[in-house]
Amino acid sequence: MNWVALLVGVAAGMAVAFGRVYAERLVARYFGLVPPLLFKHRDVIVPFLVLATAANVYAVWITVAYGGLSAWRLSAVLGMALVAAAQMIQLHIALRPTSRDLQLALISCTPYVYLFALYVAALAAGSYSLWLF
Amino acid sequence: MNFAEIVLISAAGGVIAALAPLIYLFYYTRPVTFTVWTGAVVAFIGGFIFTLLAQQWGLFYARYTYILALALLLASTAYTYWGMFRRRWFAYLFAAAAWIYIILLAVVARTLGLGDPFII
Numbered sequence: 001m002n003w004v005a006l007l008v009g010v011a012a013g014m015a016v017a018f019g020r021v022y023a024e025r026l027v028a029r030y031f032g033l034v035p036p037l038l039f040k041h042r043d044v045i046v047p048f049l050v051l052a053t054a055a056n057v058y059a060v061w062i063t064v065a066y067g068g069l070s071a072w073r074l075s076a077v078l079g080m081a082l083v084a085a086a087q088m089i090q091l092h093i094a095l096r097p098t099s100r101d102l103q104l105a106l107i108s109c110t111p112y113v114y115l116f117a118l119y120v121a122a123l124a125a126g127s128y129s130l131w132l133f
Numbered sequence: 134m135n136f137a138e139i140v141l142i143s144a145a146g147g148v149i150a151a152l153a154p155l156i157y158l159f160y161y162t163r164p165v166t167f168t169v170w171t172g173a174v175v176a177f178i179g180g181f182i183f184t185l186l187a188q189q190w191g192l193f194y195a196r197y198t199y200i201l202a203l204a205l206l207l208a209s210t211a212y213t214y215w216g217m218f219r220r221r222w223f224a225y226l227f228a229a230a231a232w233i234y235i236i237l238l239a240v241v242a243r244t245l246g247l248g249d250p251f252i253i
Contacts (some may be wrong), residue, residue: 004142
């Protein structure tokens with residue numbers, strides 16, 4: 001448990017969520033409407049951005065701290081690339097609100113599925129390392 | 134815990150304390166004025182000092198002045214949020230009471246030549 005990574009991640013996630021609601025307000029003001037009329041799934045997207053960015057920061061710490069990245073293990077490099085891609089998709093969700101928000105959010109969950117699959121595989125294989133290949 | 138980690142956690146606490154009411158106000162499309170932005174700055178400072186002091190729990194948990202400082206900082210954050218939601222700037226004067234208390238403690242400790250501000 002790393003409190004620095006967790007708290008910094010939550011703070012960064014709240015900054016991204018604030019960017020999302022700020023962009024929603026700007027777009028809604030441009031069209032002369034209120035945000036709930038334009039963005040149907042904002043009640044899901046705003047908390048998702050907080051949690052997902054916190055998870056990304058924590059995943060970066062997991063990848064770096066346990067030697068996966070410095071040993072250039074393919075599974076660790078792949079995980080880091082997936083996390084970076086997910087963060088870029090989530091920033092796109094936050095700053096360019098569209099009607100495809102939920103689909104993009106679902107796609108950006110791939111690194112969490114991947115890391116959880118690695119965790120389950122390491123448990124099943126009795127391995128002490130998360131970086132199996 | 135080294136110095137950089139303590140400052141990082143304190144900054145994260147300040148950012149969380151400042152952004153939580155801002156996200157609420159933007160989400161529910163409440164009016165955002167100069168008073169609200171000022172409240173965000175006040176909430177950041179309050180959250181920073183609270184997290185900074187809360188990390189020293191193991192050293193000072195038995196001191197009355199320390200517990201009082203933490204409670205006053207929580208009350209200060211509550212007053213700040215009141216000022217942000219109702220857009221009343223004088224709520225920030227109540228919020229500053231906790232800072233004045235901590236500054237007074239520091240001045241008294243410096244005058245008496247003590248090592249830390251939590252004297253009792």
